[in-house]
Amino acid sequence: MPNLPRPRLRRTRAGELVAPLPPEPQAPEVEEIAAEGLRWVKIDRPGAVEQTWLEENFDFHALDYEDVLSRNQRPKIDVYDDYLFIVLQFPIFDRSVGRLGAGELDLFVGAGFLITIPNQPLQPVEYLFERCRQKEELRDQLFSRGSGYLLYRLVDDGFDYCFPMLRKIGNKLDVLEQEIFEGRSEEIVRDISNVKQEIINFRKVIRPQRPVLRDLEKVKERYLSPDMDLEIYFDDIVDAQERIWDMLENYKEVVEALEDTNESVISHRVNDILRVLTSISVIVLPLTLLASIWGMNVGVPGEGDTTAFWVIAAVMVGLLVGMVAYFRRRGWL
Numbered sequence: 001m002p003n004l005p006r007p008r009l010r011r012t013r014a015g016e017l018v019a020p021l022p023p024e025p026q027a028p029e030v031e032e033i034a035a036e037g038l039r040w041v042k043i044d045r046p047g048a049v050e051q052t053w054l055e056e057n058f059d060f061h062a063l064d065y066e067d068v069l070s071r072n073q074r075p076k077i078d079v080y081d082d083y084l085f086i087v088l089q090f091p092i093f094d095r096s097v098g099r100l101g102a103g104e105l106d107l108f109v110g111a112g113f114l115i116t117i118p119n120q121p122l123q124p125v126e127y128l129f130e131r132c133r134q135k136e137e138l139r140d141q142l143f144s145r146g147s148g149y150l151l152y153r154l155v156d157d158g159f160d161y162c163f164p165m166l167r168k169i170g171n172k173l174d175v176l177e178q179e180i181f182e183g184r185s186e187e188i189v190r191d192i193s194n195v196k197q198e199i200i201n202f203r204k205v206i207r208p209q210r211p212v213l214r215d216l217e218k219v220k221e222r223y224l225s226p227d228m229d230l231e232i233y234f235d236d237i238v239d240a241q242e243r244i245w246d247m248l249e250n251y252k253e254v255v256e257a258l259e260d261t262n263e264s265v266i267s268h269r270v271n272d273i274l275r276v277l278t279s280i281s282v283i284v285l286p287l288t289l290l291a292s293i294w295g296m297n298v299g300v301p302g303e304g305d306t307t308a309f310w311v312i313a314a315v316m317v318g319l320l321v322g323m324v325a326y327f328r329r330r331g332w333l
Helices: 048-057 062-069 123-134 136-143 147-160 162-180 189-206 209-223 231-293 306-329
Strands: 031-035 038-042 076-079 083-094 099-110 113-118
Touching: 031 123, 031 136, 038 123, 038 147, 048 062, 062 083, 062 099, 076 209, 083 147, 083 162, 083 189, 083 209, 099 147, 099 189, 113 123, 113 147, 123 136, 123 147, 136 147, 147 162, 147 231, 162 189, 162 231, 189 209, 189 231, 209 231, 231 306
Parallel strands: 038 113
Antiparallel strands: 031 038, 076 083, 083 099, 099 113
């Protein structure tokens, strides 16, 4: 018979050995608001305990739980007979790396419930949840219209949160445009690259959600609130998303134009420097030639004559003045 591992014993003060206490069951980190027959459940960063709680209280598909625990999900909408599973992404600024990233929000939506599962804190979700918890009037107003309207408010607040971020990007582009023509072209190359990266990351977050919102607009009436006309509300979300995309397209063109302009300014400045240096080289060339001829270690006319020195110096000065005047007249200097 194989030897079984012995349990580790703990010693009491009297020296008596007893078996260790079993670990206490961990409570799921679940926040919930209920009113008007509607439940809003918020689960931040779900784990195995939270998944077990969901399985005990709701009947969701196993693949949905896999998508919730996965960290790399694309925006999508899965339609079931009695609920919707939605994955959305919103842009957030990651201070640890100083870059714009994507925050994922998973949602289960049914006739009497809305479950939000962000993979990291999302300010629009946190703000609306706390307002509903603290303000009874707002809670009754939102919850009385069903889960479809609450979903609309949540998604609408998430996209409205994008506009201040877009305005900051627009302000950065305005500052960069001013600095380009103030002689700081070389210094702002990195700033242009950072803004361009922010726009690219923003577009990567918004682009995959465009078909998802259109699909949500098609299925919302059947699965969410058949007794309430939500057409105008979800059209508003699609319009906001399209405005965000149009602004990103505009910013993409602006930053590319600023990058080209900055490169042109830098190239123009380099050409000016090269033109001046080339002109100086050409001007000095005949003077160097004269100095080389009369500096040879052979007999030359006027060797040892003081008058000849002054004549040669005068000729060199005359050549210098004449060539500078000629170059200025031609616009080369």
